[in-house]
Amino acid sequence: xxxxxxxxxxxxxxxxxxxxxxxHSTISGNEYVYWYRQIHSQGPQYIIHGLKNxxxxxxxxxxxxxxxxxxxxxxxxxxxxxxxxxxxxxRAASGSARQxxxxxxxxxxxxx
Amino acid sequence: EAEVAQSPxxxxxxxxxxxxxxxxxxSGHATLYWYRQILGQGPELLVQFQxxxxxxxxxxxxxxxxxxxxxxxxxxxxxxxxxxGDSAMYLCASSRDRWEEKxxxxxxxxxxxx
Numbered sequence: 001x002x003x004x005x006x007x008x009x010x011x012x013x014x015x016x017x018x019x020x021x022x023x024h025s026t027i028s029g030n031e032y033v034y035w036y037r038q039i040h041s042q043g044p045q046y047i048i049h050g051l052k053n054x055x056x057x058x059x060x061x062x063x064x065x066x067x068x069x070x071x072x073x074x075x076x077x078x079x080x081x082x083x084x085x086x087x088x089x090x091r092a093a094s095g096s097a098r099q100x101x102x103x104x105x106x107x108x109x110x111x112x
Numbered sequence: 113e114a115e116v117a118q119s120p121x122x123x124x125x126x127x128x129x130x131x132x133x134x135x136x137x138x139s140g141h142a143t144l145y146w147y148r149q150i151l152g153q154g155p156e157l158l159v160q161f162q163x164x165x166x167x168x169x170x171x172x173x174x175x176x177x178x179x180x181x182x183x184x185x186x187x188x189x190x191x192x193x194x195x196x197g198d199s200a201m202y203l204c205a206s207s208r209d210r211w212e213e214k215x216x217x218x219x220x221x222x223x224x225x226x
Contacts, residue, residue, distance in 0.1 A: 034213075043116070043203050043217025044155065087154055099168065100145075100215060102154025 003027070003090040009107040012082075018075040020106055022088030025069040030093045033064060034100070035073045037084040044087065044102070047073065078110045114138045116218035118204050124224045130192035133221045137186070137206030143167075145215065146179055146189050147203040155203055161187065162210055194225045 005023040012018040024033060034049040048055055048062045050071075055062045061074040075082055087105040092098045117136040125131045137144050142163050147155035158177065160168040163184035172179065176195070181187040191198055203220040 041219070043205070043219055044215075045217070046214040049213055085154075094211075098210070099157055099160070101157070104152070104154055 003101070004088045004103055006086075006088050006103065006106045008104070009109070011109050011111055012075075012078045014080060014110050014112050015077055018078040018082065018108060018110070020073040020075075020086050020088075020108060021070065022073070023070045024088070024090050027068050027090050028092075031090045032093060033062065033068075033071050034089040034091050035060070035062065036087045036089065036100075036102075037082075038087070038105070039081075039084040047086075049091075078108075080110050080112060082108065083110045084108060114216075116204055116206050116216050118202075118218035118221055120221055121219065122222045122224075124226065125194050126226050127196055128193040130190065131194050131223065132188055132190045133202050133204075133223075135187045135189070135204030135218060137204070138216055141206035141208055141216075142184070143207045143210045143212065144181055144187050145205040145207075146187070147205065147217075149201040149203055149220070151200070155201075158189070160210075167210065191223075194223075196225050199223055199225045 032049050032051050035047040036044040038044045047059050050062045064071045085105040085107050087102050119134050144161040146158045149155040158172045159179045161181045164181050179189045201220045201222050205215040205217040207215050
């Protein structure tokens with residue numbers, strides 16, 4: 001069963017912020033939200049993760065709603081190299097359910 | 113920056129043949145994962161190792177797939193015999209341990225079964 005729902009594809013203009021939404025309405029209290037991305041012909045790359053507070057690192061920002069049922073990954077100034085499939089993943093903090101389970105993701109295309 | 117090494121990058125084989133993929137994780141990483149990615153889909157976990165022990169192989173088709181990590185360092189994934197439906201990207205990933213937040217992925221082996 002899919003734990004997350006993401007749009008199939010999105011476009012973004014180069015230099016603008018890319019906002020990628022994710023719904024995870026059945027998330028439980030001990031589950032984190034993770035984001036990975038996969039550039040064509042490469043393996044997935046970790047971006048960021050969070051539990052309930054907003055998070056920021058050198059790659060992106062993660063905004064999680066107060067009820068934790070959805071989140072948004074923000075790439076503040078998208079470049080052509082950010083064109084990739086972005087995966088939103090819900091992952092348990094411990095136990096056998098801690099596997100990283102990928103869905104189909106969102107194909108982000110950054111346009112010049 | 114250290115990387116997960118995989119070889120070969122591409123493999124073409126005929127159905128019913130045996131095929132093997134190799135993975136060398138980042139030095140010091142105790143946990144190693146093999147994923148399979150069919151075109152247009154996200155990666156699917158096949159097997160997870162903690163050191164030399166299998167932690168999870170519930171999604172590994174054990175009638176034809178096998179995986180080993182004898183010395184707890186590098187790992188081999190084998191398919192025998194290969195079937196047309198095995199055509200996919202086979203990705204290896206590693207992490208410091210099973211509680212590590214980040215998984216580091218290799219570039220994968222693209223398998224085509226003819």
